[in-house]
Amino acid sequence: MWNDLANLLFLAYEQFSLLPLFIEIALVLIFVAVMATLIAYGSILFRRYNSSVYQRRLAHLSPIIEDLITEQVLLNENLGKDIPVEEIEFDQHALSNKAFRKPAVRQIIIDTLIRYRKNFRGEVGELLRKLYIDMNLVEDSFSKLRTFKWETKIKALVELTNMDIPISDSMLLPLTNSQNPSLRAASRNAYIQLSKNEPFKFFDIATEPILPWDQMEMFKIITTTKDITIPNFSRWVSYSNNKSIVSFCLRLIAHYDQRTAIPSVIDLLQTKDHQFRAQAINCLGQLSAEIAEEKLVTIYTSQPLNCQIEILKAIGKISSGKHLEFLKNEFLYSSSFDIQMNAARAIIRHNSQQSRYIITDILENTNEENQTIVKHCQNPLIKYQ
């Protein structure tokens, strides 16, 4: 039989080799296309099957895991009895369920514990953490951290951070400068959350940028993590060579109203990067740095449009009243619509007798276009414009 098959194949090959090249190519590609289509169909069905198996398994296991957490943690009789959490023991029989040994099940337990821990703080939160440690799930997370796959490392970092498990600097700090932006961001977030003494240490060694999305994540972590030591961010504004770190620190300075940082921020007005300078001016405005107002007005004429707009906004926020005439002139004589809008807003923001007088004067004695701009800025319904 094998000989017959071999002969048949040989004959087929002989016939095939007699065909023109483009027909040979077409036949090969027909075979490839048919096989690829069949594989694609198989994959679609297999993925759906796998997904439904997982859902079924999840549906079966979830109640068991939920019961475990409820019995061992939420309804633990030692809670509220002034017994330190570290001394509370779990029912080892419940923990040694055979099903809990499978990696996929252990992952479901970790995910469930994280979900619970996001909702429970205090003693319950600590007991959830202890359960994570006692079930040796912490080792699962650390083994993920040691893999080469960056996405698995990120998963590990998220798990360890949520469970508040310290990671050594030697392991974590190098990751904060990873070339992979996602891993870099996850490790930086983990560092801030886990390092109790010097959460911003990586700012000193960061050579890679903090991307805008990462800044947002980090901002949330910094502003919501309890017991975090907030340093004076001006030190990085003055000395960091990493522009994204300086940019982020400017936002933190404004958020924490660190007025002692004002001199460092004023120094930044010398920078050649106009976007960066605009950010420094914005920060001075948010800090209501009256001390910087004179300097801002002095440099105004030599600035590009975005910095001029930020200066006008800053003067409006500072509202010292010393530069209302400057604002009025900018409004009346500037050819830029954006400058006029921001000058008008800055004058209105002063909300002083003098500013109100200027506004009345504009409304009574200037052209219709100027009046519309002022009315636009005064209208409380136009919130965002």
Added chain:
Amino acid sequence: MKVIIDFFSRGTFWDVLGIFFQYAVFLYGTSLLIAYGILAILSLASIRRYMKKNANVDYNIIIESPLAPGISVIAPAFNEGVTIISNVRSLLTFNYPKYEVILINDGSTDDTLEKLVNEFELVQVDFAYREKLLSKPVKRIFKSTNPAYDKLVVIDKVNGKSKADASNAGINVASYDYFLCTDVDCILDKDTLIKLIKPFMDEETSTVREINGDVQIQEDYKRVIATGATLRMVNSCEVDDGLILRVRPPRRILPRFQEMEYIRAFVLGKMGWDRINSVPNVSGGLGMFDKDIAIKAGGYDSLSLAEDMDLITRMGAFMTDNNKKYSVKYVPITLCWTEGPTTLKVFGRQRARWGRGLAQLMSTHRKILFNPRYGRMGLIVFPYHFFYELLAPIIEFLGILFYIYLIITRQINWPYAIILIVFVYTYSVMITTIALLWDQITFKYYKTWGETIGLCLMAFIEPFLYHPLIWFFALKGYFNFIIGKKHVWGNMQRQGFNAPKKRSTVKAG
């Protein structure tokens, strides 16, 4: 060389032309199929990268963040009186902390504006309108007196006979740095703004390199100028109050083909282009743009029939002309559901407009084609669209004529001809099936495997039923472009979304 000369000198002119045509078409077809194969591989890489990168992202952080950039949602409306209230309500419920909804009443002749004024308690405001982009005159601008609708701005303008004109008016009023353009009748995912703004925030902010001391400064980073996402048909989905409750492939055959085509174009096509930073366009139904660059590039061209691709082309050209690096990003997940034409008449009008728009675009921006100065756009995007999108229907048409000629003159080698047809057929089925597999990898939108496989099976009949239609209407569009026939915007009768049938008319090309 001698062999070739001998070969050509033996036959008549028509024989030589015929043989040349056969080989040219074979090479053309093979290169097109190779291009699709490459796109399929690139799109998988792109999708996997997106999925891995965003697997652990907590999108909710942006909802509370003071650092979230503001976004203006721009939605032109023309005679949408029947559905306008629910459409606007839907737009006002995005999960995002800082956005405004700018609705442009583009000279509606029905009660669209009246309904908006009554429902949202609108009053006319003294608005300092500055025309940065050309549009037909703006008559009035309204804001709501009800704080619940403080995000809403309504512009009432003279009809500009195009979405582009209305969108330009919206951009002029937009107060934020990014704007999202959509059609008011599209159903958008509540997380659309979050998902589309993220690619803008995943790029490094200005990294400035100093050159020549302290005066000249060169920006040295890749700026994301636009983002887009996959669109799907809403036709048979279950919708309640602007929310998609259940995704289903359309039951009617025409929208069902369109669903399959959209998945192939977005999940396989756009994601493949995304991998090599060559996304040719962002759909008019859903796209987010960097306002600064869009304005500098001149905004939408109200005379263009492919205004979405035209805008991206001009934004890209602007960046290149100013020696700035840029990218256009795509996300593989579906964020927008739109109603596909269900009648051949409306469908044909739409596709003829697309065909005409492509021809118009290639003609308008011909300086970009093969121009190395425009980098990928000049050497990849435009040549691809020129050869494989613009010329494809023409070559196919000539090919069919040639086939008929060979059959009539009994010159055809039937076994070989059948092998070649089977080759093209199996390859096209493979590409579509792969696109649907990639879509499944991204997210399982369809609840049952029957719905998924049912859609996959459409690939087997597409070459016989749907493809000839696309081909015919594209040629019709080219013909209209060549003879300069005036384009007329038609009406599309909306079917409603699994709700009591309502009648409304909107622009459809």
